[in-house]
Amino acid sequence: MGNVHRLPLARPSDSAHGAHTPQASDVAPPGLTPAESVPPEELLQVGDLARETGKTVRAIHHYESVGLLTPHMRSKGRYRLYGPDAVARVRWIDKLHDLGMSLSEIQQILRLWEQAPSAPSAMGQLRAVYHQKLAEVSAQIARLTALEHELHGSLDYLDTCVECSPSELVASCSACTVHGPSETQPELVRGLHACSATSASA
Amino acid sequence: MGNVHRLPLARPSDSAHGAHTPQASDVAPPGLTPAESVPPEELLQVGDLARETGKTVRAIHHYESVGLLTPHMRSKGRYRLYGPDAVARVRWIDKLHDLGMSLSEIQQILRLWEQAPSAPSAMGQLRAVYHQKLAEVSAQIARLTALEHELHGSLDYLDTCVECSPSELVASCSACTVHGPSETQPELVRGLHACSATSASA
DNA sequence: ACAAACCCTGACGCGTGCGTACGGGATAGG
DNA sequence: CCTATCCCGTACGCACGCGTCAGGGTTTGT
Numbered sequence: 001m002g003n004v005h006r007l008p009l010a011r012p013s014d015s016a017h018g019a020h021t022p023q024a025s026d027v028a029p030p031g032l033t034p035a036e037s038v039p040p041e042e043l044l045q046v047g048d049l050a051r052e053t054g055k056t057v058r059a060i061h062h063y064e065s066v067g068l069l070t071p072h073m074r075s076k077g078r079y080r081l082y083g084p085d086a087v088a089r090v091r092w093i094d095k096l097h098d099l100g101m102s103l104s105e106i107q108q109i110l111r112l113w114e115q116a117p118s119a120p121s122a123m124g125q126l127r128a129v130y131h132q133k134l135a136e137v138s139a140q141i142a143r144l145t146a147l148e149h150e151l152h153g154s155l156d157y158l159d160t161c162v163e164c165s166p167s168e169l170v171a172s173c174s175a176c177t178v179h180g181p182s183e184t185q186p187e188l189v190r191g192l193h194a195c196s197a198t199s200a201s202a
Numbered sequence: 203m204g205n206v207h208r209l210p211l212a213r214p215s216d217s218a219h220g221a222h223t224p225q226a227s228d229v230a231p232p233g234l235t236p237a238e239s240v241p242p243e244e245l246l247q248v249g250d251l252a253r254e255t256g257k258t259v260r261a262i263h264h265y266e267s268v269g270l271l272t273p274h275m276r277s278k279g280r281y282r283l284y285g286p287d288a289v290a291r292v293r294w295i296d297k298l299h300d301l302g303m304s305l306s307e308i309q310q311i312l313r314l315w316e317q318a319p320s321a322p323s324a325m326g327q328l329r330a331v332y333h334q335k336l337a338e339v340s341a342q343i344a345r346l347t348a349l350e351h352e353l354h355g356s357l358d359y360l361d362t363c364v365e366c367s368p369s370e371l372v373a374s375c376s377a378c379t380v381h382g383p384s385e386t387q388p389e390l391v392r393g394l395h396a397c398s399a400t401s402a403s404a
Numbered sequence: 405a406c407a408a409a410c411c412c413t414g415a416c417g418c419g420t421g422c423g424t425a426c427g428g429g430a431t432a433g434g
Numbered sequence: 435c436c437t438a439t440c441c442c443g444t445a446c447g448c449a450c451g452c453g454t455c456a457g458g459g460t461t462t463g464t
Contacts, residue, residue: 045440047439056423058421058422058424059422061443062421069397070397075430075441077429077441078429078430079440079442080441083396083397086397088395089393089396091389092392092393093393095352095389096393102421103421113394116372118370118371119363119368119370124360124364126360126391126394127357127363127364130353130356130357130390133353134354134357137350137353140346141350145343147297150297151335152336154332155329158328161325161329163322164322187294187297188297191290191293191294191297192294194287195284195285247411248410249409258453259411260451260453260454263412263452264452268451278460280412281412282411304451306450406463406464407462407463407464408462408463409461410461412457412459413457413459414456414457415456416456418451418452419450421448423447423448424445424447426443426445426446427444428442430440431440432437432438433436433439434436434437434438
């Protein structure tokens with residue numbers, strides 16, 4: 001496959017709005033264990049989960065639809081209700097996603113985990129995956145570091161260009177007298193010359 | 203926008219096959235400058251360009267269609283013919299793409315460049331963009347480094363898990379007696395517990 | 405003349421990760 | 435009862451970066 005890796009600018013943050021949070025009455029007649037022993041006070045609606053994790057409701061639905069997350073239970077009105085561990089889960093998903101894994105790859109890990117015959121085996125498999133990811137991350141860091149250097153180099157180069165005679169046109173850059181011919185230019189600069197692309201619009 | 207950045211495994215390489223390369227007769231009657239003074243011997247067909255840059259022909263067409271690249275001229279049979287600078291151009295595109303820029307962002311840079319009134323101005327704008335990109339790359343490196351550490355931590359953690367009693371089931375991990383409760387687990391491990399996802403297929 | 409490579413334009417397909425809109429209940433407070 | 439939020443399920447849309455198929459010329463060698 002080709003090249004895939006984007007850089008972010010910033011993370012979207014959450015704005016807070018208040019509504020209602022699930023109450024014990026939502027879920028269980030007082031005094032009964034709700035389905036699988038989850039303190040009813042700590043149940044989260046999808047919106048709450050969204051806010052706590054910084055994701056959108058839609059995203060969480062999506063995660064569920066691809067099998068990454070399942071609500072602990074439903075209210076009687078079919079509202080999704082999550083236990084506190086869901087927060088960890090979503091953050092985990094996010095992290096792996098940041099690690100460069102697609103949602104379906106993450107799914108694979110979950111499968112692996114859930115279908116593992118024993119704990120040590122599960123841990124072993126997980127270890128293997130993380131090991132692999134570690135290598136990839138290191139490689140990516142190396143690549144980016146190289147690009148970082150190239151950028152520095154190009155910036156240095158461009159610094160002198162800025163002081164060039166203002167009357168010079170870009171067309172003359174390929175025969176620059178200050179820097180020498182275009183062969184000596186950093187690749188990040190050289191690529192701009194010639195090969196004119198179509199022009200249009202403002 | 204959400205999170206976007208993938209890691210690669212390896213770069214596709216090129217397999218060589220031989221065909222015909224453009225000849226002077228393709229393009230200009232002997233003794234005439236071909237359109238814009240390009241040594242006819244050095245002209246590349248799209249396939250040649252593809253091979254030299256490691257991209258596919260389709261990709262190059264695509265770059266052209268989004269205005270990143272224009273053939274220097276066409277043969278009389280409408281074959282695209284590129285000058286040697288096209289190679290630099292494609293590599294440049296690839297690099298910026300690796301830098302995390304979309305093709306249309308790259309296009310913007312080209313626009314900037316071509317529409318710049320003077321060379322110093324063009325260089326200045328380019329500098330600004332690269333400056334910005336440098337910051338992003340640095341940030342991304344920082345993020346990845348953090349993730350690298352997390353991975354290391356998780357691997358260490360998992361190392362001990364592998365030696366756990368083979369009869370333990372994953373379900374009991376959340377109450378691990380070796381490591382303590384799940385709150386002390388690395389996030390990359392904690393996220394796996396509970397929140398069971400749907401199971402199906404083999 | 406014919407075959408073997410190459411090239412052309414056009415257009416639909418795909419995988420990812422959600423955004424967004426639609427029509428309609430659920431829940432809480434006043 | 436009315437209303438303000440929040441939620442549900444379904445489904446289409448979109449941006450990216452090409453892959454891939456279709457139908458048909460172009461060059462070149464023998």
